[in-house]
Amino acid sequence: MENRDKSIVFIGFMGVGKTTIGKIVASKLNRDFIDIDEVIEKEYSMPVSEIFTKFGEKVFREREKSLITSLANQQQKIISVGGGAFLQEEIRQTCLGSCTVILLDLSLDGWKDRLDLIIDSRPVLKGKSVEEMEELFYKRQDIYINHHLKISTDSRDANEIADQIIDELNSI
Ligand SMILES: Nc1ncnc2c1ncn2[C@@H]1O[C@H](COP(=O)(O)OP(=O)(O)O)[C@@H](O)[C@H]1O
Ligand SMILES: O=C(O)C1=C[C@@H](OP(=O)(O)O)[C@@H](O)[C@H](O)C1
Numbered sequence: 261m262e263n264r265d266k267s268i269v270f271i272g273f274m275g276v277g278k279t280t281i282g283k284i285v286a287s288k289l290n291r292d293f294i295d296i297d298e299v300i301e302k303e304y305s306m307p308v309s310e311i312f313t314k315f316g317e318k319v320f321r322e323r324e325k326s327l328i329t330s331l332a333n334q335q336q337k338i339i340s341v342g343g344g345a346f347l348q349e350e351i352r353q354t355c356l357g358s359c360t361v362i363l364l365d366l367s368l369d370g371w372k373d374r375l376d377l378i379i380d381s382r383p384v385l386k387g388k389s390v391e392e393m394e395e396l397f398y399k400r401q402d403i404y405i406n407h408h409l410k411i412s413t414d415s416r417d418a419n420e421i422a423d424q425i426i427d428e429l430n431s432i
């Protein structure tokens with residue numbers, strides 16, 4: 261598949277802006293946008309946090325895997341996956357092999373400034389101390405190492421970041 265036909269997959273830690281920026285990039289490129297969490301929430305008619313409590317994380321992870329692996333081969337989609345999706349080897353391999361994977365990067369300090377916005381809706385953060393969240397933040401960076409393009413999002417608004425992504429996509 262030509263690079264320009266490949267779907268784009270946004271990865272990165274929860275709260276970096278995958279959903280927000282993916283949506284803007286899709287709209288600017290006039291492409292379909294798929295947020296995996298939103299699809300699963302619609303299927304279950306409940307937020308991810310409730311899916312975790314009622315059905316367990318394993319059920320969520322299985323659905324996340326089947327959706328991503330079936331969408332990754334489609335052309336020209338813009339897909340935002342949850343921050344934990346790349347924990348699964350099969351998801352990583354499929355996305356890296358078939359799509360352009362863009363890592364949205366954010367410093368720990370930048371991330372902490374956003375914590376209030378996400379704390380109530382991310383079950384993985386529930387009940388964790390700041391130290392435990394920091395540990396998770398650094399541990400998760402290992403799964404994001406493999407990507408095709410990395411974009412820093414510190415102190416920049418989502419629209420500006422989306423424009424940079426579109427510029428950089430033209431040069432790969
Ligand atoms: N570049 C940005 N600057 C400031 N706030 C942002 C930026 N990108 C996203 N946000 C805000 O951060 C929160 C998490 O964004 P979201 O797109 O849901 O992240 P993710 O999908 O990576 O978890 C939202 O409240 C969103 O409005
Ligand atoms: O990192 C994770 O394990 C998760 C991230 C969330 O998505 P965002 O990265 O969009 O917040 C969502 O999939 C779920 O709460 C689990």
Ligand SMILES: [Mg+2]
Nearest residue numbers: 278279297342
């Ligand atoms: Mg999201």
